Amino acid sequence: MSANRWFATGNFYTTYRQEQRIFTTHLDRVLFGLFLFFLFVWPLFVSASNKHMLVINNILIAVVAVYGLNLVTGFAGLISIGHAAFVGIGAYTLAGTARAIGDSHVLITHAWPLMILISGFMGAAFGAFVGLPAMRLKHLYLAIATLSFQMIFSWTINFMTFFNQGQMIAVGRVFWISGQVGRNEHYLFWYYVILVTAVVCGLGVRNLLRTRYGRCLVAVRDNDRAADAMGMHPGLTKVYAFALAGFFAGIAGALHTYMFRGAGFESFTLHHSIIYLAMAIVGGLGTLPGSLFGPVAIQILELQMEHISEWAGTFLPATMNLATALRPLGFGLVIVLFLMFEPRGIANWWRICRSYFKLWPFRY
């Protein structure tokens, strides 16, 4: 290890312990701290409109969900085409409880952190169930299992009267120390809650990847027979990867329900599963920064496409359904092009950027 822990040029690891550090230099740590500080402080100086806060909150919720998808698809190498359904499980755990015990029951308005956690565990339970076939089979059959879970989820929500047949189920306003969170501070309050959740989950994932349980996922992805020979259980690891994905998705779903003050079926369709997958791929599969870049990039893309379709809707005939066409077309193109030309995603650009600064003044 170089003596200078502020500006290290290149990698000087002498122990595995050093390599496992989250922050290799103090500079990293300070910059990360400053970034977090900025995230927490900016709403005090800039008053964003509700529309912008909504977009920002959506991005952060997607970040939490994509942590899960990245764990199962990026780190454990199992395709999940039903991630929106797992998010929906979390959302409907909360909404279903609200429907059963009333939408302003103490449990929902006061014990909301508990409800968010319960939704996470519910998602984990369903994730583990869908992952169960992994005990018996290898390869990518599980992609089809997740797809069918998505279909079953859609059917259950659409046909069961308990879930209001896919119509919005309302959830009451929550309470904070200072009293009920009113209409004006709603988005700001949830911005902070979601931000804290996203940071805690992110640190959790980062730490998980340093432990044997996280490395186990990567080992099974790279070669499950070798992992088996090293004493891991590939089947159980895959089930556990799905459970983890379900956990993060469930948390994201509960946050989604609280922020929109209700859950409706239309946010958890197959189309949304594909959007989550696009986020994970564009951000960079198997990288933690990718879970941050992907949602930001895709949400910006989505906003731009809305603008384009609004503009094009002024002169195109009504049968050319550009508003509905542009989204699948755009996301599909983004997925395919990234997989073909930059399979490691935006996180790879970030890595190149970082290593440039790290190696400076040398070129390589």
Place this chain on the structure above:
Amino acid sequence: MTYFLQLVVSGIVVGSIYALSALGFVLIYKSSRVLNIAHGQIIAGGAYIVFALTVWAGVPIFLSFLASMAITFFLAMSVERIFLRRLIGEPIISVIMVTIGLMSILDGIIYLTPFGSLNFSFPEFLPPTPISLGGVSISWTQLVGVVITAILIGAFSWFFKSATLGISMRAVSDDQFASMSVGISVPRVFGLAWAMAGLSAAGAGAIIGNITGLNFETLRAFGITVFPVVILGGLDSIIGAVVAGIIMGLIQQFAAGYLDGNWGLNGTADVLPYIILLVILLFKPHGLFGTHEIERV
């Protein structure tokens, strides 16, 4: 009893179309181990091409049926050429994700056409009165559809059994390296597998379009039902696709006929295949006819 027989007949009709659509999926999986998630969209595309040729361009229906099969043959081949050829050698997971992206792109393209938002139905070109046999009735469209399906499946079986190209496709699915060493061009076989899949998908799409009318949501749902069928039959078995298709058609018709409306259930035909799929994956993961893999280190 008549009700039961009626359900059996319509189950076989729907099932045989499932078989035809599953065939294309199995072809691609068999030769290149890729799960083609976009298969349903290719089926829908085939149906729309037939409609556009018949109604908008005024081509006779059987001619446009053949023409759409030819068009999707080349379309699917070029999809393989443009998107998948350069991914040979990449991990299979990224190839499958490319097909997910393709599904989204094809969805978008179909939404751009009038087919995405409007419903169409084919003009009647067969006698509209159904044939009645002792209370069980089957419409001419359904009958012709089943006959065409049977012919197509027969032609495919013959192709794999006897034609040189079919044999080389079987060889590639068996062992890629061995078939390379006897001079089979593996990328060409992949392209051919996609092309044949497109061809069978167009056939299936045209028949569904004639029976149920052209609604994008229906066609897409139909395309996704192909997954339970292939899992039930075994992903790499053509016989499995046929048998499982018919079983799935029967199950769906029975569910719609006997379960719906009772015990507060509704639309069970849409969900039952997926429940069956999950159960099969848990207990008999290689399906009815799939090859059991033996892993050797």
